[in-house]
Amino acid sequence: MLNVTMDQTRLCDGISRRNLLRVGSLSLLGLNLPQLLARRAQAGAAAKDVNCILLWMGGGASNIDTFDMKPDAPSEIRGEFQPIASNLPGLSVCEHLPLTAQQMDKICLIRSVSHTESGDHTAAHHYMLSGYAQRPDPTGQPANSVIYPSYGSVVGRELGWRNGLPPYVVLTGEAAPYTGAGYMGSEYNPLTIKADANDPKFSVEDVSIPQSVGLDRLQRRRSMLAAVDGWQRQADKGAGVLGDRNQFYRQALELITSPAAKRAFQLDEEPAALRDRYGRHRFGQSCLLARRLVEAGVRFVSVETNWWDTHQNNFRDLKGTRLPNLDQFYSALLEDLAQRGLLDNTLVVWMGEFGRTPWINGSAGRDHWAPSNAICLSGAGVKMGTVVGQTDRKCERPLGLTHSTHDFAATIYRLLGIDCTKEYPTPDGRPVLLNYHGKPIAEALA
């Protein structure tokens, strides 16, 4: 059990010490100053080459208990938590997010996005990850309907590989529904890493060379393949039916043996203090890994959490570990990216498939609620330190300014420099638009 008051004191103290540490000694963070400057220059030069880190709040994080508190609402709505002031004047957030409260100047908080799929997690995932509605289907496999690609897959298709690293990586968990490429095909599916980044023996299945094989043997196998694969040699002479097979073998080998990739996965290169700051749990370490992957060349990293479906004991569970964990890794990531100048070309998105009901159910829980939601954007091209839209007194619906999921998707595509008016064919040849006439949320764009 955390003691709220003690917690705040300890963490406030911690921040100031850490700031001191950071200013005094950049090299502790694995970078010297020239490197840092070089990176910044690079980021400026490639202003369009925007990365994205998606922090996915699977299950649907409670908006009213985090970033849209309603202290004046009746107690059966406002719940147990108290608001605290943030570093953005006039904005208060949940008392269990004290570190994040100090990062609100780096966040554009959007309360105007609303959709209608409160019933089904998977269909709601589709809404939020593609903009498009989807038939409810608990297996995530609706019959006879088009599955649209998620943002990461679109980035992969539109922008491709960089530095020998795949464009789209999903960290933690089982990969939430609809994180894949849908009609675009498996080629654009994410590389999903299930291993626990907090495990001291963390290694990435299929990407790290099996211990029983090792690098030398892998090289011998490649020679053997060259001796055996006459077909491939034939195909390499002209455009043949083997398609990009050879390219994938090259990419795979590149990835398996890439020092950049290998290094990106080596979290122990990071100073212990920074690893502590992110949090010594798989989500904290995954956020740190996300930053390292983006630095190494991955364009879109999704870090998935899946513990927000608080139908029972919402308050007990949120304040237990969930909000404190979130507070730790979210604030650490923003701080760290800003510190490294990476926030200039890295979009950070915090969101889930829907918000939760403002009213509290009989099990002290909150249920799914899609009409109101809270989404946070930071970084590249985002108008940070702003709040877009507001919800009504009870946090039930947006008041006035309201945006559809297509508007939201158009915003993400705009920020990532992707032309979302494009049309693609589904496998059965039907032309569909990447985005259905959404308008980017002007208030969120710098």
Place this chain on the structure above:
Amino acid sequence: MVLLARIGRVFSVALIALAMSASALAQSVGVPPPTAAAQPVEAVAQSIGFTRDVIPVLTKAGCNAGACHGSFQGRGGLRLSLLGFDPAADYNALVREAHGRRVFPAAPEQSLILRKAVMTVPHGGNKRFAADSTSYRILREWMARGMPGPQAADPHVARLEVTSLERPLQLGEQMQLQVRVVWSDGSAQDATPWVLYESNSDRVAQVSSAGLITVRGAGRAAVTVRHLGQVAAVPVTVPYAALADFPALPRQNFIDDLAIEEWKKLGLLPAGLATDSEFARRVHLDLSGTLPQVDELRSFLDSSDPDKRSKLIDKLLDRPEFVDFWALKWADLLRAHRRSLGDKGLRSFTSWLRQALRDNWPADKIVRALVTAKGNLYNEGPVAFYFVDRTPEDLAETTAQVFLGLRMQCAKCHHHPFDVFSQDDYYGLAAFFARVQRKDTKESGAFGGAQSIRIGATGTVTHPGTGQVITPRTLGSVAEVPDANDPRVTLANWITSRDNPYFARNIVNRYWGYLFGRGLVDPIDDLRPTNPPSHPALLDALTRDFVQHNFDLKHLLRTMCNSRTYQLASEVAPERDADGMFFTHRRPRRLPAEILLDAINQTAGVDEAFENSPKGTRAIALSDPSAASYFLDIFGRPRRTSTCECERRSQPDLIQVLHLSNSEKMHAKLADPAGRVARLLAANQNDTQIIDELYMAALSRLPTAEERTNVARLITAAPSRKEGLEDLLWALINSAEFVFLH
């Protein structure tokens, strides 16, 4: 143009436009100028009809396209029906909606539709035509003449007549199409400037919006023509070469005769006959989804029987693996899944299906059983058909796509943009299923309650636009009188009739596609008239043969496999016929997920352990498509949610390559202490013997002398013989020759 002069009717302005634009084109392509004199617009304005003249203007200008006002939501407040399928609604939208401000009969030039179209006011869709265009004049005159609307008695388009292009075209040649529209009242008119043109292969032939074809490359393309709900397609054939003395090619059956005929037209020569090894591997995989075992392969290769190929085909058609493999295909197609059937229902359906295939039920019997199924799912397997799809609309779509090769989904909401089918056809087909009633206790799984189908006394389907009750009707026909007891019997009779234009053709084309990797119509489940077959005569002949043999599926497979065309060698990088459209060679394709996994296990000499299945269950024999398998998922096993064959993905990707080449799981198979390498080592064979056996197991052939030497050298260089041999097995499994069916 002589054609135009012959049409004895006072023409609308459309004709004038044609005369004008066609004469301009005629000059550029050397066609004689038209003899019909252009008449002044005013003189013929009486004849302007909304459907006949105004809608084509809107269609040709793109106003009612799906991306513009033809979208379901409309654009900028104006919604038109997609490509003008609903003239009454379009008339209403233009004349009555928005307080009539879109049209201005007193001063047509001031009307919003014209000012938007020429962009004298802002228009999100930009300028569509010029103020001096014929399109402009038609709309202006239509308004000036009191805006005549569509009438119930208006004729509709009966058919389109398009210049035929029997003659092969040459590279760079241009050709102007002429399109004549024949109306239901017998009148006819030239519609060349107003129809929509599209080429299905710009690489071969491009077509301009005026219907001018320009030949770009060798091969075959279809140029489709669409006008007021009717469609037509013109094949364009461009030879690869002019072969003066086409050689007399060997043939085995009528398939070869018809294939050779096409090669002659195209100036293509086929590859040679596949070797015995290549043939054996191919036919084993195609018919039984299973690699040949080393010993049976050796005896086939050693046999000198001249009929050994035919005998092998017959043998494979009677294998238990044949049933496994084809049951998998049909279950994919029918989307059998525990999510809709429950475990018990899935078992009931699968065992019925396997029995039907084991007994070689003819296709009509299988389909009739499915369409007319009733009773309890747990006793009657085919009842599953009515639990996979549960609404009349979904059942209509599945029936059309799976049994007839027709994609009707478009016609749910509007006239099919690439076919002749209307919403009446769609809901008319759905109406056959309106009386299906299901008892579904919602409990699924092994102990699920009753799940049964019966035919109720009542039940109707209504047209979503008009709200009218739609009576059952088979596609393209006027309403049929259905069986009073069970309308589905009428439907099943029509589907499985020997004269049904789609049923046998659909199955023949699918099976051809399964064996050859590409349908005669491609995609293999899209038999619309705007997607014509590559070999029309061959598809017709095979269909006739299949019907004559009473829809015998094994006969169909046997006929195809015995053709020389099926037995041609494969080419990895062909110079001609690169996409394999003319079947001059075998075009390799990646093994489907289940076959690949089985092939790896068989080659490595290990068994897969699937959840809830006995160890050693093969992937092609899994009845539950949701049985957990990372391998099957990443290699594109279909989820059985779509009736489209495209759901099975076969393109390579990084995740697959990582798994195949670098996973602990694959490595464990190679190094399994009971696996093939371990067994061969224990059997004290020498390197050459082991290398030969591994090649036979994996690639169904012996290594070449060069391969044998190179591989042996690498094995010797490895730290241990075991490691070297495992690495050879790794390389064989990762080679393209293994992963591809060829």
